[in-house]
Amino acid sequence: MAAPIGESKNEMKKFNKKLARLRQTLKDRENIICLDDATNIICVCNGGLDNNVSYEEIHALFTRYGQSCSVLMQPQKSYCFISYNTVGEATEAVNQLNGHKLLTSEQRKAEVVLYTLFVSKVADSVSPSASLPPGLILLEDYISHEYAETILASIDLSQNQNTGQQADLKHRRVKHYGYEFKYSINNVDPDDPLMEGIPEVFLPLLEKLRGSGVIGHMPDQLTVNQYQPGQGIPPHVDTPSAFEDGLVSLSLGSQVLMEFRHPDGQHLSVLLPHRSVLVMTGESRYVWSHGITPRKSDIVATPDTGLTLSPRGVRTSFTFRKITGVKPSQVDSLGPETGDTCLPEDEISAASLERLHVHQVYEQIADHFSGTRHSPWPRIADFLRNQPPGSLLIDIGCGNGKYFGINKGLFELGSDMSSNLAGICGGRGHQVYVGDVLNIPLREGTFDVCLCIAVIHHMSTKERRRKAVSELLKVLRPGGQALIYVWAVEQERHKVKSKYLKGKGAQSQSSSESQMDDKKQNADTDENAPRETIPEKEPFHLTNNMLDNPSAHDESVLGEVKPSGGATAMKGNPQKLEVHINRTHFKHQDVLVPWQLKNKSDSSKQDGTSAQTFHRFYHVFHQGELEELCESVGRCKVANSYYDQGNWAVQLEKL
Numbered sequence: 241m242a243a244p245i246g247e248s249k250n251e252m253k254k255f256n257k258k259l260a261r262l263r264q265t266l267k268d269r270e271n272i273i274c275l276d277d278a279t280n281i282i283c284v285c286n287g288g289l290d291n292n293v294s295y296e297e298i299h300a301l302f303t304r305y306g307q308s309c310s311v312l313m314q315p316q317k318s319y320c321f322i323s324y325n326t327v328g329e330a331t332e333a334v335n336q337l338n339g340h341k342l343l344t345s346e347q348r349k350a351e352v353v354l355y356t357l358f359v360s361k362v363a364d365s366v367s368p369s370a371s372l373p374p375g376l377i378l379l380e381d382y383i384s385h386e387y388a389e390t391i392l393a394s395i396d397l398s399q400n401q402n403t404g405q406q407a408d409l410k411h412r413r414v415k416h417y418g419y420e421f422k423y424s425i426n427n428v429d430p431d432d433p434l435m436e437g438i439p440e441v442f443l444p445l446l447e448k449l450r451g452s453g454v455i456g457h458m459p460d461q462l463t464v465n466q467y468q469p470g471q472g473i474p475p476h477v478d479t480p481s482a483f484e485d486g487l488v489s490l491s492l493g494s495q496v497l498m499e500f501r502h503p504d505g506q507h508l509s510v511l512l513p514h515r516s517v518l519v520m521t522g523e524s525r526y527v528w529s530h531g532i533t534p535r536k537s538d539i540v541a542t543p544d545t546g547l548t549l550s551p552r553g554v555r556t557s558f559t560f561r562k563i564t565g566v567k568p569s570q571v572d573s574l575g576p577e578t579g580d581t582c583l584p585e586d587e588i589s590a591a592s593l594e595r596l597h598v599h600q601v602y603e604q605i606a607d608h609f610s611g612t613r614h615s616p617w618p619r620i621a622d623f624l625r626n627q628p629p630g631s632l633l634i635d636i637g638c639g640n641g642k643y644f645g646i647n648k649g650l651f652e653l654g655s656d657m658s659s660n661l662a663g664i665c666g667g668r669g670h671q672v673y674v675g676d677v678l679n680i681p682l683r684e685g686t687f688d689v690c691l692c693i694a695v696i697h698h699m700s701t702k703e704r705r706r707k708a709v710s711e712l713l714k715v716l717r718p719g720g721q722a723l724i725y726v727w728a729v730e731q732e733r734h735k736v737k738s739k740y741l742k743g744k745g746a747q748s749q750s751s752s753e754s755q756m757d758d759k760k761q762n763a764d765t766d767e768n769a770p771r772e773t774i775p776e777k778e779p780f781h782l783t784n785n786m787l788d789n790p791s792a793h794d795e796s797v798l799g800e801v802k803p804s805g806g807a808t809a810m811k812g813n814p815q816k817l818e819v820h821i822n823r824t825h826f827k828h829q830d831v832l833v834p835w836q837l838k839n840k841s842d843s844s845k846q847d848g849t850s851a852q853t854f855h856r857f858y859h860v861f862h863q864g865e866l867e868e869l870c871e872s873v874g875r876c877k878v879a880n881s882y883y884d885q886g887n888w889a890v891q892l893e894k895l
């Protein structure tokens with residue numbers, strides 16, 4: 241095997257040892273078999289996207305030894321493959337580039353040494369999936385370059401010519417035509433059209449779409465979104481009751497990846513190129529959420545099927561919709577009617593409920609939520625301090641990372657389902673990934689310590705709570721410790737009220753809370769206390785009434801459809817979820833807990849409402865339930881359990 245040129249004997253020995261180790265790791269972990277005899281395909285260790293190495297860098301380097309070589313890269317892999325036409329070209333590349341150092345770059349803070357190994361084939365998982373969610377239509381090169389230029393030149397996003405609702409949302413610039421989409425109520429008011437309808441410049445586009453049967457209606461509402469690199473839009477479903485089926489989005493400027501997610505966990509990334517039109521119909525419009533992750537680059541396929549990092553530029557999208565004419569107050573109020581939401585009876589509706597009433601809420605309130613999470617809880621901090629130096633910690637549901645850095649001897653990794661919270665945590669210099677407790681993508685038996693604070697009470701079925709505990713145990717090594725906190729039914733113990741109940745002492749709903757600032761609401765200690773906040777004015781289009789419009793959807797596709805009258809059409813007799821009144825005792829174990837978003841100035845509100853309320857789903861635990869849950873999972877011993885300020889805690893040891 242070749243070794244780097246010009247190295248001392250000792251260094252060469254070290255290098256070859258490292259190469260042998262990498263070869264073994266590729267075999268053990270990735271099932272990639274490296275060969276002694278030269279082939280035309282090379283696996284380049286450290287030359288992958290996970291090391292922030294770009295396709296262009298690798299391509300430029302390796303084409304020196306064979307012009308038509310192809311580079312194959314995969315997301316989240318630290319290696320890539322180079323395929324040459326001949327064994328001779330590949331051999332020359334290995335001879336010249338084994339041990340080659342890639343210098344630091346804007347994306348990459350450290351130098352990277354490449355290790356090259358011959359393989360007989362590229363890994364099976366390399367080819368990216370080209371499938372789209374059902375009902376999604378992507379029309380590439382749909383308009384000409386000239387027409388695209390004309391459109392961009394005719395739209396001025398710098399002025400708030402409308403009612404004040406558009407302008408700079410936190411994550412992008414937005415402007416509406418025809419009807420204003422009010423993010424505070426996730427709806428349009430059909431009785432209150434804007435002065436300016438859809439501009440005429442779009443007529444040829446809309447007529448082409450209608451004429452060719454892509455859409456069966458003429459849109460009357462347009463939302464223009466402009467994204468700078470690093471900006472995105474949280475995952476959402478456009479309010480079903482507000483807009484007809486067949487949402488059209490024209491993309492101009494930088495290409496971007498749009499993420500589509502099904503409630504059952506399927507995830508597809510769809511690349512939206514300049515001048516393309518995306519049409520969401522059927523399942524892709526009503527069941528799958530869509531969103532754009534806020535980041536500065538995307539991993540995209542290159543023409544020769546490799547993957548690379550593609551930096552984002554400014555992108556402007558034009559979303560055309562036809563309003564249904566249904567008034568917001570009829571179906572989409574975010575008020576107490578949310579109580580129409582039912583406790584799920586199957587996996588799909590459980591996942592859907594959590595997406596709506598957990599994931600999307602945290603995504604929306606991430607900044608403010610993070611602002612209320614400063615100080616670690618003392619007993620959790622003690623638990624961390626007691627871990628020996630060198631321990632590997634995973635914090636599932638790490639939020640802004642407030643439990644990191646307490647014990648400087650730990651190696652820490654966090655995960656959160658909210659990409660916005662994970663972003664805040666990562667921005668503080670912590671290692672974090674976006675992920676689901678129900679499917680932890682980490683190697684089994686790896687971690688010494690696991691924290692899971694205020695997560696499991698957001699699972700809406702017992703089976704999912706069990707699965708969550710089981711996943712935590714999976715990643716712990718035998719003997720490893722987990723600390724789990726969940727919110728308790730019992731908010732008063734031994735005649736002492738929890739801080740949550742005591743908050744301002746009143747048995748009140750939000751009116752008295754609204755006078756409190758976050759600090760006074762025990763923001764530092766009360767993990768579960770709801771806070772008021774300033775509206776983010778971000779889309780949260782998907783309401784609990786997502787499935788409320790039976791006429792628009794196919795029952796068989798959606799699994800459950802509730803009639804808008806409120807009576808249940810689900811199988812059995814599902815339990816309606818009640819909206820909990822904050823600062824009061826729990827009346828039920830499965831509840832929706834309001835999070836009040838108060839608008840300080842109220843200048844952006846046209847509808848007279850003064851607050852936006854989000855509802856988070858909680859299953860609050862009664863005494864002993866958490867221990868019982870963990871024991872039912874097995875593979876663990878409850879080493880300790882206790883009550884801590886309105887929460888139940890268990891410390892588990894993995895057997």
Ligand SMILES: O=C(O)CCC(=O)C(=O)O
Nearest residue numbers: 463465473478489557559
């Ligand atoms: O930017 C886009 O293409 C999508 C915008 C969007 O989903 C929306 O405004 O609802």
Ligand SMILES: [Fe+2]
Nearest residue numbers: 476477478530
């Ligand atoms: Fe949308």
